[in-house]
Amino acid sequence: MLDIADELNRWCAQGRDFAVATVVAVGGSAPRQPGAALAVDADGTAIGSVSGGCVEGAVYELCGQALETGESVVERFGFSDEDAFAVGLTCGGVIDILVTPVRAGNSSVDSTNRETLAAALTAAAGGEAAAVARIVDGPAELIGGALFVRPDGSFSGTLGGHPELDRTAAGEAGALLDAGRTETVEIGADGSRCGRPVVLFVESSVPPPRMIVFGAIDFAAALVRVGKFLNYHVTVCDARPVFATAQRFPEADEIVVDWPHRYLDSQELDGRTVLCVLTHDAKFDVPLLERALRLPVAYVGAMGSRRTHLDRQRRLRDVGVTELELARLRSPIGLDLGARTPEETALSIAAEIVANRRGGTGVPLTGAHTPIHHDTTPSLGRIDSVA
Structure with a gap:
């Protein structure tokens, strides 16, 4: 209702x-x-x-x-x-x-x-x-x-x-x-x-759950649109005011000009929040992810090549991030859809967020023997006697 x-x-x-x-x-x-x-x-x-x-x-x-x-x-x-x-x-x-x-x-x-x-x-x-x-x-x-x-x-x-x-x-x-x-x-x-x-x-x-997109790039604009479609309250955060503008992200609920890690420190987040790090710049990524991976949020993903990912892992270990904390990081971000355009990449990221939230595998349903719906929902229980 x-x-x-x-x-x-x-x-x-x-x-x-x-x-x-x-x-x-x-x-x-x-x-x-x-x-x-x-x-x-x-x-x-x-x-x-x-x-x-x-x-x-x-x-x-x-x-x-x-x-x-x-x-x-x-x-x-x-x-x-x-x-x-x-x-x-x-x-x-x-x-x-x-x-x-x-x-x-x-x-x-x-x-x-x-x-x-x-x-x-x-x-x-x-x-x-x-x-x-x-x-x-x-x-x-x-x-x-x-x-x-x-x-x-x-x-x-x-x-x-x-x-x-x-x-x-x-x-x-x-x-x-x-x-x-x-x-x-x-x-x-x-x-x-x-x-x-x-x-x-x-x-x-x-x-609505929150989606915070760090990095005001073209891929972020597509991810904002998908995030809104999935009913997230979407925030875009970037330290560069020339890029973090309402004109570039008209569908975002909030535009924040601040250093990503400093903004993250100021927020009270819950277990439904998803954090998407699209900056792929070590000076932004490392202090941000150092904090993000220690928060009780639903999802932390970071964009970048596999080489960038390995370098990012090394830098995070250097600042004290543990292997258990690193295991929470989804990087390179998204599912393997062969995505190239910002829109395809946004779809790939959104698919991984949904799979993570619902317990999905991300494999094709055709030929698979996994359930279509993975939700844990109220059972019919004693209502069997009704109707």
Whole structure:
């Protein structure tokens, strides 16, 4: 749901009633991940997607029913070998969908849920960290409630059960929000660890991950475009003001004129950040990489020939970088695509970043026996009993 927060936030501001269908669990080769959403308003307007087209029509109908009845429902969709025309996923995967009506003024429950979800949507649309927690498997009276959980641990809304359930759920959601993760967890219906179990789905929305590109060269301009396409907040940093300009990098979120290592020292980075060093100049590279390889970031890559790489390694060892730290360096940067142009090189770098993030091998899928999707996603678990 939070992946379409901008549009849903506008719908809330306009006073529209709508129902939102959210992927809460997947199995096999499902096309969309937990958190993907499709919403339908009272006029029949639809936004978003839960399957890339396979089951959109059936989910659209479920949203219309939820708007009429005011009841939330969890439905399973999967591939059927027996009936090739059945509603299902042709890719062979299985997805569980939670459909929630968001209506104004029909009841106190409707009003509370709408206020809760509207507040979460406003936060997510404004670039703030936010989490929404909802029960997807448990007593029928608990399906449909929602909590909006903030980074400081405060929360609003209710799941509709024991007050301790709300507090426990908020604690679980806060931990997942801190890690930027969307997944299911099992808790007790009374908020304890030993009570009747229910499955809680926590959807987290955090600001986009950062990509910092060091070196304002033509290859950097292409990498900025690809980084934005992959939804990174992209910064270009170079110590040379004549090159680091908004005119040369119009799609960058930020242009910084500073020595790369000094800028890096000033930043608070998280485990999703990727650092791309394109300067291939020892006076910039060495002090920058000496610091970068000791940071808990997702990816550190450096451009240059194999000869440059060997010389860079020697210089880094000379300043005390350990072999374990050097092993984190992706250099020469990118996958072997035979790239020559800046655009091809940017694609090569982006492919390596995605493979590193998702656990991919980078080998062709044709003839391979590796999984197409490497993500660790919420399992279907106890939701098997639903639908």
